[in-house]
Amino acid sequence: MKKIRVLIIDDERAARSEIRRLLAGxxxxEIAGEAVNVDDALKMxxxxxxxLLFLDIQMPEKSGFDLLESLEEVPLVIFTTAYDQYALKAFEVSALDYLVKPIREERFEKAIIQARQRLGKxxxxxxxxxxxxxxxxxxQWSSVHLIESMDNYARIFFGDKNVFLKSSLNQLEExxxxxxxxxxxxxxIINRQYIQTITTMDGRLKITISTGAQLEVSERQSAKFRQWAAGK
DNA sequence: TTGATACAATTAACTCGGGG
DNA sequence: CCCCGAGTTAATTGTATCAA
Incomplete structure (x- = not known):
């Protein structure tokens, strides 16, 4: 069986060893390492x-949120926090799981089971x-259906929401x-999994995605698009 | 020192028309 | 359908500036 490699990030020694102890079972x-702050965690x-990360939210200097924001690729995250669930809800974060310290074993097991499931898919x-x-x-990139450029930023559409990302379309495309x-x-940029219909109006490709939005493919990209679509 | 904002320069992408 | 060229547009990048 393939091992799941985890990193424990917490500024408190006691909290780190608690997780270590819980993981022993x-x-x-496999514990890939421990970090005591965001900068160390980034390197590791x-x-x-x-x-998978076990991530403390409140740490001196930079928070667990700051860490995640600075990552290009974000692993699965189980937040470990002294906040209660309701306080966390205020952040509107949909993490894999939250563990409220002190962590109960049954609760911990639940989180692990969820992590296994997610990694399995x-x-x-x-x-x-x-x-x-x-x-x-x-x-999830797989939930993103459309990315639009807005000045130097990108607007990412996923579900019925959208957010700005401080990154150009070129960088994202790469x-x-x-x-x-x-x-x-x-x-x-579109996610091809959300394409519903492709129509052609006097030589121009028009794509309808699952939100109902109609998008025009430029002439140049139309040629590439045909190749690409044929490629699969 | 950082970060946000503004503007100008660069250059890839765009449109359109004309031919294979 | 594809390619080419000329002229236009706008995404991106770099530089400058100002506020925290």
């Missing part, structure tokens, strides 16, 4: 590429963590899985 989980994540696109105004979002995402013109 799970042979399929880049080196170790853990699949292969999600090829991964997720990002974005703050938009007062809201934090975990965004990093995104090109088998799923396609640049239909210089201002828009």
């Amino acid at each position: 799970y042979p399929d989980i 994540i880049q080196e170790q590429k853990p699949e 292969t999600d090829p696109t991964g997720q990002i963590f974005v703050k938009d105004r007062q809201q934090y979002h975990f965004i 990093k995104l899985n090109s088998t799923i995402f396609f640049r239909i013109n210089r201002a828009q």
Whole structure:
């Protein structure tokens, strides 16, 4: 069985060893390391590429949220916090799970089971963590149907929401899985899994995505799009 | 020192028309 | 359907500026 590699991030020694102790009962989980602050965690994540984080939210200097925001690829996250669930709800974060300290064993097991399930489902696109105004979002790339350029930023549409990301379309295009995402013109990237209909009006391709939005593919990209669509 | 904002320069992408 | 060229548009990047 493939082991799940986890990283424990907490400024308090006691909290880290508590998680270590709880994890001892799970042979399929391997502790890739411990970090005591966000900067250390950043380094370790880049080196170790853990699949799961146990992340404390409140830490001196930078918070757990700050850490996630600065990551290009965000692993699964189980927040560990002294806040109660209701206080956390205020953040509107939809994490894999929250564990409120002190952590009960049954509760911990539940979280682990969820993590196993999520890791079992292969999600090829991964997720990002974005703050938009007062809201934090975990965004699965697979849930993103449209990305539009807005000045130097990108507006990412997912579900019925959208957020700004401090990144240009070019940068996103490079990093995104090109088998799923396609640049239909210089201002828009679409997720091809959300394409509903493709029509052609005097040579121009028009795509309707599942939100009902009608998008025009530029002439140049139309040619590439045909190739790409044929490629699969 | 950082971060946000503004503007100008660059350049890729765009449209349109004309031919294979 | 595809390619080419000329002229236009706008996304992106770099530089400057100002506030915290």
